[in-house]
Amino acid sequence: MSFTKVLFASIALLMGCVVSSNAQPNHPHSPHDTVKGKNITIYYGRPYKKGREIFGGSIAPYGKTYRCGADEPTILVFSKDVTFGGKPVKAGKYSFFAVPEKDKWTVILNSNTTMWGTDHDQHADQDVVKVDVPVTHLSTPVEQLTMTTNDHEVTLAWDKVKVAVPVK
16 A cells, blocks of 8 residues: 555544544533523523432532532522522622531522632632521432522422522
8 A cells, every 4th residue: 555545544534533523512511501580590500310319428418518500600690689598688690509418408699600619618708698498308309400489489409309598
């Protein structure tokens, strides 16, 4: 085989590999969702359970700050001043974290919305409010982290846990 034929075959093989690798979908992050109420908007990543133990396990250990979503922190936007779990919060954009425990969570709103999802503890001095909320234990697991709002509460449900923070 001549050098030209080998070179041509090598280039063709290389081009085929490049085209094939570019044709593969790239999914480095969990799916993201936006939930809109009249006065509350939630932006968050929606990881799946995938058979893992979530709360009290390696994903969200009890007593440790959890980012309440995947990738970047979950963001709550309030279009007007509210009370969040009975505490006043000004209209604006906040990151949403929690410290899960078996029967209650401490839910946190933080004014820093640009940190990477797991960096809350380095920015705890920017916490705006911390609210304790009870845990509802679900009999049927929720496979994908799901957040909702009806403008009267913000809820998070995943695995066998649901928490709701009242909003007025």
